[in-house]
Amino acid sequence: MTVTIPDDLAEASGGRIVLVVMDGLGGLPDPSTGKTELESAVVPNLNRIAANAALGLHQPVAPGVTPGSGPGHLGLFGYDPVRWNIGRGVLSALGVGFDLRDGDLATRLNFATVDAEGRVTDRRAGRPSDDENKRLVAKLRENVKAPKDAELFFESEKEHRAVMILRGADLRAELEDTDPQETGVPPLPVKPTTPDARASAELMQRVLDAGREALRDEPKANALLARGFAAYGRYPTMQERFKLKCLALAKYPMYRGVARLVGMDAQHTPESDEQAVDLLERNFTNYDFHFIHFKAVDSRGEDGDFGAKVKAVEACDPLIGRIEALNPDVLIVTGDHSTPSRLRAHSWHPVPVLIRSPWVRPSPGQTFGERPCMQGELGIFPTADLMSLALAHAGRLGKFGA
């Protein structure tokens, strides 16, 4: 008798949970002040909430490991990101808002340039504009036929990147990239990595050959390189696992895609963070769990602009005040990973988190920041355990054993 935690302990009734994700929240100190972006921000609402909240740091994947956005969010939703690893092709399809179905085989395509001998001269086809990308994708849609008994979809991503989805019986994803990762050599053939994938490899090769043929007269984007073949397998939903009816409010399609992957309702497309909070207010009592996503904190971190990241954090503060006013039983504020502006990129550093609930052990005078979170009651814990804590604080997690 094995008990899966928290799934087997989750109860169907209990309090309402709001998860606020400030993307890339964690940071590193500015050497001149010794304070991180979050610690530098003027955030009266966050600090008032933190004073009576449980604080800690969560670790998205493992010590030292920098997560992508997909794994970062999966962890927050209670899905161990290593066990539930999302392939690149699937993540790209989610990112463009494509509605994947069980068994779909998705792959990322790069437009590339090859010379007369078929050797790659530019792996990114001179980085076409997004409009140019759309034109090329339309050409593929028009000229490449789906294989018998299958459906084929091409979707524009941006610059040199597109996504291809093949839908049909019994497709296998155990295929090697055709991107040679260098110039001066031809694209690689689609090679199966297991004998079972041989038929899928041949099918995929024919599709890629037809795509190449369709692009042959293009001056730059006259070839395709495929990367990250990935099969979409249905994930158990948060409703099934945690008995939660979930709403996702995110401006960007990637985050709605990951939310949909775990069964959240992601029908709304807020056009701004303010509108996302409007939608939360309007739908508050219709769901058990709300995920609301604020992107700018991460973007300013990736820009490498410490001051702008501070301002992006500050811009979230009144929104969080509005969410607090709804008085959810459990309010969680955190990030999906760290994006220190000094690194201009995602990083491995654990992410500050607060849980507002009556059932906490706050320390006097604590505020919301990396260092106070280090000393907080939650310690450093795996991100995927955050959902158990959320359920527990909401009175939604039963006792283990008698």
Added chain:
Amino acid sequence: MTVTIPDDLAEASGGRIVLVVMDGLGGLPDPSTGKTELESAVVPNLNRIAANAALGLHQPVAPGVTPGSGPGHLGLFGYDPVRWNIGRGVLSALGVGFDLRDGDLATRLNFATVDAEGRVTDRRAGRPSDDENKRLVAKLRENVKAPKDAELFFESEKEHRAVMILRGADLRAELEDTDPQETGVPPLPVKPTTPDARASAELMQRVLDAGREALRDEPKANALLARGFAAYGRYPTMQERFKLKCLALAKYPMYRGVARLVGMDAQHTPESDEQAVDLLERNFTNYDFHFIHFKAVDSRGEDGDFGAKVKAVEACDPLIGRIEALNPDVLIVTGDHSTPSRLRAHSWHPVPVLIRSPWVRPSPGQTFGERPCMQGELGIFPTADLMSLALAHAGRLGKFGA
């Protein structure tokens, strides 16, 4: 698509890492001052480095578990010591500097005394001197023939201990010790614990009988007891796993042996800690990863001499200053386990660690000691995760997922 962390994320280029191991660094407070050995030491270099470093405690095996030197170091090198458990015979062979090959069967031998009826009267043969030990080993070498198609090696360890290595086709290590662990009974026969090991058991019995015969006229050391049969299997190297070219600088053969086990270059034999640092300076740019081992801290802990352990820590401080001056991208200072002088032995207590890097979240005024490390940003983490952190800080660990 499974991802092994950190192996599959390791990148071939990035910063240089130095790992300084003060053996047995962790300690316990002196009841009269409330300070541990490390906290009592005057270590201006270490404290200056710690002020801007990441601090934490690492746990070598599991809570409450005291590690031997082999597991302690394997963990530091990124090898889970439970998964990569080294058998006693192999560790002994490494300890005497024996160059093990794949498939070698190593076992520890104790010289013992038996009476006329063959019953053990002293399991340690009156603890012979090291010179006497060497004479006995020479006698074994001269008189015990290797079995057909095999090679046989005897190596002196110290006092009553020696190592025997059998090299030949298809040897199995699933053999029970012949040491009965008590006196008044004869040595046990070599018993296989699996049917596959039966032939190896018979072979080993003949070798031990021949050894016994060679020693029959000895007044004290007239018998052999075998313990810890262990097969040496090739470990994946740090180069293979982490894409690091590694140099080991350790005065004692055991530590060079464990380093060689994971593929480090351990060709140098420094005669002092100073000379180890000389060699590090001279070879600094030729390697990605340097492991430098200082033994005295552990030895003084095992002596039970608190003051001497404090002095041993202090003696390392200027050496660490010289290493810092080389400005490695990542400098780690730690121990392989704790050796509190009040316990006069290795212990289970987590071990203080500092990581010097620009990408850290130090707390104001922090110094290097067990208590500041408890409050540090790294928390308490498994020793085997230290390598992931080292790689991350060196910019050598790719992102997990897109």
